Amino acid sequence: MFAALTGSGLAAAAGLNAWIPFVLVALTARMSDVIELPGEYSWVISDWAIAAGAVLLLAELVLDKVPVVDHFNDLVQTAVRPTVGGLISSATFSAQNLDNSQWMRDNPWAGALIGVVVAGLTHATKSAARPVVNLSTAGVGAPVVSTVEDVLSVLLAILAIFAPVLIVIALVLLAWGMFVIWRKWAARRDRRAAAAAGT
Numbered sequence: 001m002f003a004a005l006t007g008s009g010l011a012a013a014a015g016l017n018a019w020i021p022f023v024l025v026a027l028t029a030r031m032s033d034v035i036e037l038p039g040e041y042s043w044v045i046s047d048w049a050i051a052a053g054a055v056l057l058l059a060e061l062v063l064d065k066v067p068v069v070d071h072f073n074d075l076v077q078t079a080v081r082p083t084v085g086g087l088i089s090s091a092t093f094s095a096q097n098l099d100n101s102q103w104m105r106d107n108p109w110a111g112a113l114i115g116v117v118v119a120g121l122t123h124a125t126k127s128a129a130r131p132v133v134n135l136s137t138a139g140v141g142a143p144v145v146s147t148v149e150d151v152l153s154v155l156l157a158i159l160a161i162f163a164p165v166l167i168v169i170a171l172v173l174l175a176w177g178m179f180v181i182w183r184k185w186a187a188r189r190d191r192r193a194a195a196a197a198g199t
């Protein structure tokens with residue numbers, strides 16, 4: 001159960017910023033025994049993987065805060081965030097010191113699938129909300145919202161790794177927030193459609 005909570009929380013964090021949970025998992029697994037990644041994921045803690053993750057994290061932190069550029073970044077991240085979410089979820093679902101599930105180690109696709117779905121939903125909500133923020137604030141809100149998303153990603157990743165029981169509450173709050181954002185986005189889209197039909 002702890003592995004499922006950890007993997008799902010990390011996937012949700014990856015939906016906001018793919019490289020924050022990747023780097024946190026890599027550093028945690030390398031420097032402690034909190035997470036013991038299975039052998040097939042040992043490359044995650046290698047020097048080159050951590051360095052690449054750090055460079056990509058820095059790029060994501062900068063690009064996501066620039067209006068218009070953040071839109072193109074989100075398009076690219078549509079493939080990246082769910083992929084990294086699936087990777088990190090699969091790795092932690094089968095971590096030897098969490099649930100020690102032989103089934104999850106034998107079927108890494110299950111953790112990957114859950115991670116892709118969770119990260120994909122989070123990313124889709126983020127991507128739908130950002131244009132609304134940019135338009136309504138003339139781009140001024142982009143760096144503010146991006147910073148909030150980064151902080152939320154860090155908090156989700158830390159909770160997932162060190163306090164997986166609390167991740168249930170965080171995921172429920174995140175799901176509620178996603179629902180509210182989607183409702184507002186759908187209502188705005190309907191209003192635009194009605195206005196266009198009336199002209």
